[in-house]
Amino acid sequence: MMEFFDEYMIVLIALLICVIMAMIRVVKGPTAPDRIVGLDTINTIVIVGMVAFGAAFSEVIYIDVAIVYALLSFISTLFIAKYLEGGSF
Amino acid sequence: MWFEFLIYILLGIGVFFNILGGVGLLRFPDVYTRLHAGTKCTTFGSIFITGSVILLGLKMWYLGSTDGSVLAIHTAGALVAILLTNPTGAHAIARAAHKSGVKPVGAVVDSLQDKSDKRTVNKKEEEK
Numbered sequence: 001m002m003e004f005f006d007e008y009m010i011v012l013i014a015l016l017i018c019v020i021m022a023m024i025r026v027v028k029g030p031t032a033p034d035r036i037v038g039l040d041t042i043n044t045i046v047i048v049g050m051v052a053f054g055a056a057f058s059e060v061i062y063i064d065v066a067i068v069y070a071l072l073s074f075i076s077t078l079f080i081a082k083y084l085e086g087g088s089f
Numbered sequence: 090m091w092f093e094f095l096i097y098i099l100l101g102i103g104v105f106f107n108i109l110g111g112v113g114l115l116r117f118p119d120v121y122t123r124l125h126a127g128t129k130c131t132t133f134g135s136i137f138i139t140g141s142v143i144l145l146g147l148k149m150w151y152l153g154s155t156d157g158s159v160l161a162i163h164t165a166g167a168l169v170a171i172l173l174t175n176p177t178g179a180h181a182i183a184r185a186a187h188k189s190g191v192k193p194v195g196a197v198v199d200s201l202q203d204k205s206d207k208r209t210v211n212k213k214e215e216e217k
Contacts, residue, residue: 007100011138014104021111022127033120033186040178041114041127044171045107048135051167055142058149058156063163067170074174081178081185 008056015049036080043073092148096141103137106130119194120186128179132171139168 019042026038047070054062113126142164149157187201 007097011100011104014108018107018111018131021115025114025123025127031120031186031191033182033189033191034123036182036185037120037124037127038114040175040182041110041131044128044131044135044175047167047171048103048107048131048138051139051142051164055145055160055164058160060156060159060163063160063167066167067163070167070170070174074178077178078181081181084185085188 006056008052011052012049012056015045015052018045019049032084036077036084039080040073040077043069043077047073092144096144096148099137099141099144103134103141106134106137110134120191121183121193124179124183124186128175132175135171135175136168139164139171143168 022038022041022045026035026042029035029038047066050062050066050069054060054066107130110126110128110130113130114123117123117126143161146157146159146161146164150161151157193199
């Protein structure tokens with residue numbers, strides 16, 4: 001059964017390359033919004049990676065974790081954007 | 090057999106668009122174009138990868154595993170969460186970048202800046 005799910009591990013390696021490229025942007029980014037764009041991209045790719053991980057090992061619990069991670073990263077992105085915008089909360 | 094090929098094709102499209110998003114994030118010159126690449130491409134690729142996982146769950150369910158239906162339904166929930174949260178976050182980031190003073194590279198017209206200028210002028214006239 002495991003050999004059928006091996007292609008999800010290849011997908012995970014490709015997603016890891018995407019995360020490394022976004023991380024280069026987070027380190028290099030000239031302004032603060034550039035870094036936030038990189039962090040947002042990393043969040044999305046990690047959510048998809050968790051879904052692919054759950055499919056690779058056929059464990060449903062990883063996908064529940066991915067849903068919660070999506071909502072929490074959304075809240076953190078909104079708060080950082082609000083902080084950049086200036087003004088009071 | 091054709092069902093497995095459909096799963097592979099969806100996975101290939103998803104990975105291709107995610108890698109395009111990463112490359113665009115590295116190569117584009119500007120916050121707004123980087124946001125364009127880093128959010129749109131990854132959302133589009135995520136739709137296809139989660140779609141392939143949903144098809145995998147449906148296939149496992151068809152083959153008689155109760156795990157498959159749970160996998161498909163929860164992955165659909167994750168897809169809905171991605172679709173709701175990702176564009177909203179991108180919009181908030183773009184608005185925050187414009188308000189914090191980052192200008193688009195090579196832009197001739199800045200309509201949002203003109204609008205906010207008009208609003209401040211109107212407010213000052215009302216105060217007078």
